[in-house]
Amino acid sequence: MGNNLKLKKYLIVAYIILLVGGYFYINSILDVNKVSVDQKEEPKRVLEVKPVKVKLTIEQTGGSKEYSVELQNIDTVLDLLEEVREDQGFIYEKTAYTYGTIIDGIEGIKAPEGYMWRIFENNIDITENVSNESLNDGFFYSIKLVKTT
Numbered sequence: 001m002g003n004n005l006k007l008k009k010y011l012i013v014a015y016i017i018l019l020v021g022g023y024f025y026i027n028s029i030l031d032v033n034k035v036s037v038d039q040k041e042e043p044k045r046v047l048e049v050k051p052v053k054v055k056l057t058i059e060q061t062g063g064s065k066e067y068s069v070e071l072q073n074i075d076t077v078l079d080l081l082e083e084v085r086e087d088q089g090f091i092y093e094k095t096a097y098t099y100g101t102i103i104d105g106i107e108g109i110k111a112p113e114g115y116m117w118r119i120f121e122n123n124i125d126i127t128e129n130v131s132n133e134s135l136n137d138g139f140f141y142s143i144k145l146v147k148t149t
Helices: 002-030 077-088
Strands: 051-060 063-072 092-097 100-106 115-121 140-147
Touching (some): 063 077, 100 115, 100 140
Parallel strands (some): 051 140
Antiparallel strands (some): 051 063
């Protein structure tokens, strides 16, 4: 019986030593040199707001219409379309998708099968990006009915 009690005391002491040793071992493993992370400030891009004069041309089979508008360089091509709609009676229908905006109809004319209304900035197609594309002074914007491939 005395041996059992002696063994029990040794096991308790060994268990306590194991716990203390395990605690310090785990702390030494977790005490890795900490890497400092600094937030680098991006230089703020300040855009000077300036007036811009742009022209919007609607090219249809029966001819073309031209609208001249004065807005600001922080306005987008979509703002241009809205401005012409409000002030000059231009009629258009659009659908906004996650990838961009699609023009469904111009002046009540829907695009026939195999065609799409496309918006161009100096002959570069910007249709899907009209809500992000800022206006540039003196640029020509046009809407054309283009055959899809």
